[in-house]
Amino acid sequence: SQQGEEDPQALSIQEGENATMNCSYKTSINNLQWYRQNSGRGLVHLILIRSNEREKHSGRLRVTLDTSKKSSSLLITASRAADTASYFCAGRGNTGKLIFGQGTTLQVKP
Amino acid sequence: ETGVTQTPRHLVMGMTNKKSLKCEQHLGHNAMYWYKQSAKKPLELMFVYSLEERVENNSVPSRFSPECPNSSHLFLHLHTLQPEDSALYLCASSQDRTDFGEQYFGPGTRLTVT
Numbered sequence: 263s264q265q266g267e268e269d270p271q272a273l274s275i276q277e278g279e280n281a282t283m284n285c286s287y288k289t290s291i292n293n294l295q296w297y298r299q300n301s302g303r304g305l306v307h308l309i310l311i312r313s314n315e316r317e318k319h320s321g322r323l324r325v326t327l328d329t330s331k332k333s334s335s336l337l338i339t340a341s342r343a344a345d346t347a348s349y350f351c352a353g354r355g356n357t358g359k360l361i362f363g364q365g366t367t368l369q370v371k372p
Numbered sequence: 373e374t375g376v377t378q379t380p381r382h383l384v385m386g387m388t389n390k391k392s393l394k395c396e397q398h399l400g401h402n403a404m405y406w407y408k409q410s411a412k413k414p415l416e417l418m419f420v421y422s423l424e425e426r427v428e429n430n431s432v433p434s435r436f437s438p439e440c441p442n443s444s445h446l447f448l449h450l451h452t453l454q455p456e457d458s459a460l461y462l463c464a465s466s467q468d469r470t471d472f473g474e475q476y477f478g479p480g481t482r483l484t485v486t
Binding site for chain 2: 350
């Protein structure tokens, strides 16, 4: 079963604007992770939020988690052209398995 | 990315060929993973190895055969593939299979089956 479903599938913004991506999941999680992937390359871990946390910050990234709604959001503030990439959420279940969503493709125009 | 390396980066093979993908991690991790990433689909977990033992096989066709000779190396042997097997194959590692932390990914092998 698919753990994460991202919304929107594609997002295009101007440099300097904020970008918000949402993720919904279906089953219980131990934590939820966000990854970034530049075109045709491997995934890079961005941030992890545990099931007992509601919000977490890392630099220009802000992640929220609402376990009652089984949803999470990733906010990138003051976006840069270099933020252009695909972003994936992944739920870590209690078995340790990491299940990924389809991702949001973000384009930041200079 | 240099913590997990994958070779080759690109591979084109015919349906009757046999080839192998290689993954190496330099992080001292105990768990390694193979994922398949196809266009417009979520990452699919194929195999999980923990301490060189295969602990998970997610209904992957037998034309994909993994091998983990030691905790630092992981191979994916390919034979008689189909065009629908064309995808980006990603290797990842983590400290342990059940440590709930992040996974570290290699750059992937872009496989095209002709």
